[in-house]
Amino acid sequence: AQTVTQSQPEMSVQEAETVTLSCTYDTSESNYYLFWYKQPPSRQMILVIRQEAYKQQNATENRFSVNFQKAAKSFSLKISDSQLGDTAMYFCAFMTTGANNLFFGTGTRLTVIP
Amino acid sequence: KAGVTQTPRYLIKTRGQQVTLSCSPISGHRSVSWYQQTPGQGLQFLFEYFSETQRNKGNFPGRFSGRQFSNSRSEMNVSTLELGDSALYLCASSLVGGLAGFETQYFGPGTRLLVL
Numbered sequence A: 001a002q003t004v005t006q007s008q009p010e011m012s013v014q015e016a017e018t019v020t021l022s023c024t025y026d027t028s029e030s031n032y033y034l035f036w037y038k039q040p041p042s043r044q045m046i047l048v049i050r051q052e053a054y055k056q057q058n059a060t061e062n063r064f065s066v067n068f069q070k071a072a073k074s075f076s077l078k079i080s081d082s083q084l085g086d087t088a089m090y091f092c093a094f095m096t097t098g099a100n101n102l103f104f105g106t107g108t109r110l111t112v113i114p
Numbered sequence B: 001k002a003g004v005t006q007t008p009r010y011l012i013k014t015r016g017q018q019v020t021l022s023c024s025p026i027s028g029h030r031s032v033s034w035y036q037q038t039p040g041q042g043l044q045f046l047f048e049y050f051s052e053t054q055r056n057k058g059n060f061p062g063r064f065s066g067r068q069f070s071n072s073r074s075e076m077n078v079s080t081l082e083l084g085d086s087a088l089y090l091c092a093s094s095l096v097g098g099l100a101g102f103e104t105q106y107f108g109p110g111t112r113l114l115v116l
Helices: none
Strands: A003-005 A010-014 A019-021 A024-026 A032-039 A046-052 A064-069 A074-079 A088-096 A108-113 B005-007 B010-013 B019-024 B031-038 B042-050 B053-057 B064-068 B074-078 B087-094 B111-115
Touching: A003 A088, A010 A019, A019 A108, A024 A074, A032 A064, A032 A074, A046 A064, A046 A074, A074 A088, B005 B087, B010 B019, B019 B087, B019 B111, B031 B074, B042 B064, B042 B074, B053 B064, B074 B087
Parallel strands: A010 A108, B010 B111
Antiparallel strands: A003 A024, A019 A074, A032 A046, A032 A088, A064 A074, A088 A108, B005 B019, B019 B074, B031 B042, B031 B087, B042 B053, B064 B074, B087 B111
């Protein structure tokens, strides 16, 4: 069974600062996909960044980057230059290849303080 | 391209009733997945449809069912509603559900169901 753990229920960061959200997962699969989704107060789930497990290079999308440690089964999200619009719930998610369903962590509520 | 749309956005039902939720995927997407989000259980996978066939199913009772039409639109139905079915129901679409490799699921705004 696949499990995703987000150990930080809530975090806060000052505007323009950097914050890192943690995620660990457990799987016996060797190839899989990892995602970070953002859910603002509107409840619309928005893709932030994604990573394919076979790629050693960490994914980057503008101010968002990940630190993917396959051996440690760790997938953390770094947000640089935090903006007020980054305030949201952040979910780490896992998907095995060949099965189109996501396993989600419990989420981290991030608040950006002006 | 228009995003994933879900209707209705809000619903209030009473215990014992049934409800049908609708999801229209992004144009060209043939895979539709459904998720339930509650404060207690978090986000849980319900089922996935591709080419009008259910390919995957999560661990939910038979009261939860779905279907997909030839235009890829999908509906989910919950019969004999219980208080615990109150949740945000999210629909997500992807091109071919991972059959051609790595794909991303794009989510709709959700339908908030309240069971009284």
